[in-house]
Amino acid sequence: MLNIPLMKNNILPEDIEALVTFLRTEDRLTNGPKVVEFEKAWSEWLGVKHSLFVNSGASANLITMAVIRDLYGPGEVIVPPITWSSDITSVFAAGLTPVFADVNVSNMAMDEEEIISHLSENTRAVFLTHVLGFNGLSQRLLEELKARNIPLIEDVCESHGASMGGKKCGTFGLASNFSFYYAHHMSTIEGGMICTDDDGFYQMCRMYRSHGMVRELTDENMKREYAEKHPDLRPEFLFAVPGYNMRSTELNAVMGLSQLPRLDANNARRVENLKLFISHLDPEKYFTDFAMEGAVNYAFVVLLCHPSEEKFQALTDMLRAENVEFRRGTAGGGNMARQPFVRQRMPGFNPASLKNADIIHFYGLYTGNYPTLEKEKILGLCECLNSL
Template sequence: MIPAARPVIGAQERAAVDRVLASGLLAQGPEVAAFEAEFSSVVADRICVAVNSGTSALHLALLAAGIGPGDEVIVPSFTFAATANAVALTGAVPVFADIEPRHFCLDPAAVEAAIGPRTRAVMPVHLYGHPSDLRRLREICERHDLLLFEDAAQAHAASMDGVPVGAWGIAGSFSFYPTKNMTTGEGGLVATADEGLARKIRLLRNQGQERRYENEIVGLNNRMTDIHAAIGRVQLRQLAGWTADRQANARFFDEYLEGVVTPAVADGAAHVYHQYTIRVVGLDRDEFAAHLAAKGVGTGVYYPIPNHRLPAFARDVDLPETERAALECLSLPVYPSLTEAEREQVATAVNDVAAAGS
């Protein structure tokens, strides 16, 4: 079975973990500082603050900017629940806006329509590794005096007009969960150009203290460990090559897939294919996936239930493109360790299932 995701952990990662274990310094220390310095090359030299998960990265960025009770933050519903969770955990209200159908990211027109008197911020998600329409979203935010937070959990090294994601808004948040384009095991990171915001996030991740026992504000323990950072430093060195491999696999699928809708790339966008997500139209998506599984091809459905219909958020909003995507989307294996034989097997299986069903 070709799995839907396959993290690459090699000898270098194991050696890096060994090095940290041998040092006896396991918690946040020099490896985290080095990882932060090195990751800044991915986000146009922004200041980086590493934390224990992508969810924490979103949460602390919002908290540090003062988002809280009484505020609304516009988010997509077609995303992992962490996006809206992070907003809700600050005491603010996530307001769901629809996506645009070609790239699955927030539709700027829908964002503008959702702005109300309590709106303080917009948090687009660069879903599947495709950058959101950052030009228009930033313009809308400037015009309405709103903060732009980027959920870049799935989009390491993606860019729009040559500017990397995570370098557009007040803060960009990344995840290093094992299935992401690079991993630390678990982990996350906030990128920002604002030194004051970075300091606040550093305080929030560490019980509100910069110096031990001199707690300045109320904070959490959301620190990354040196063990995780050491893994991340090795993975980061491979990110560019892995991204190119993902893009090459995507080009192959673009060329050979038939009978399904392949993912579009917006003008100016560099898509990093965290997922290669097709639309299954005119056939039942879940049956399509079951037929692929029978042919040895694993797939993922991200996300079958949009956030606005989850019990955690239940909202009575009309988001037709979100609903359609939730029914039609199917993600194929596209990761860098996919062999040429495997990608041919994936393409043949998709084409055969599509042809049999049409």
């Protein structure tokens, strides 16, 4: 049996050691100096001015959409059907309206023509997901959004280190979101990051992360203005926005600081693994024409070229027999427009109109690609796949 889990060894003994050492020496474990240190290290790694550590990628999504609503007002957000639930939930939660744009198969991100065709005077943002390590952006899309003055938010939760033209994904838009969940490129157990070069956006996120409180602002002028505007309220308990408590802890930041120095080397291994996988797949049977430039995947995408229910069943039977863990429809949920929480809120929308998303939903899956995945197992997996 091949025995390939989705992820392996993403938390190492040295990470646990770092945690234990920290616990032995510190008694303040809530959001503090280690969080700030991790945020700074992450900003440097990514190449942005500000990073804000939160307790999950979903929290990063929720805060980001809340700030978009506050800064740009109610309206529509262009969203992908191939993403995680929180990318859509966050739009609903902010009182914004999701507008689905279909994806293209080569990078599974929203197709640029689809996005552009859905832009209107009601568009408040484009919320693009870089799916499973593939860059989802194009220069043309960036230029079009800039010309129309529409903010781009990048969800990079599945794509740490992916790039376009040598520049990291997560640095192109107004803001970006990352996740450090166990099965991702690196892990803080649970965790997420909001990144931006925009001072005002960052200050808003700071308040949203912590109950909406003005005292979280690091901009002293903003703090003073709020205090002067509300003389009836105590400045240290001034709640300016309808915020959440989405702070993380020092422990998660210690994990992040221990993991980050390994990220680039791990990603290089993942890229090698993916190239080996794609080059040994039978292109007559499986889609291999992926947008590989700048891709850094923790997954091998398996997509049937000539889909049928029987072939997909044979594929999943083989993977189960070989004990190869997999997720259908990429992240698991497939075409998000098919999920009940979307159907309830968008009863008039036909999910089947998202044709490429449906191909991935019904005939696509991914298996794990982790740094220590052995070459023989990758070749063995290709052999099993090609024999079907």
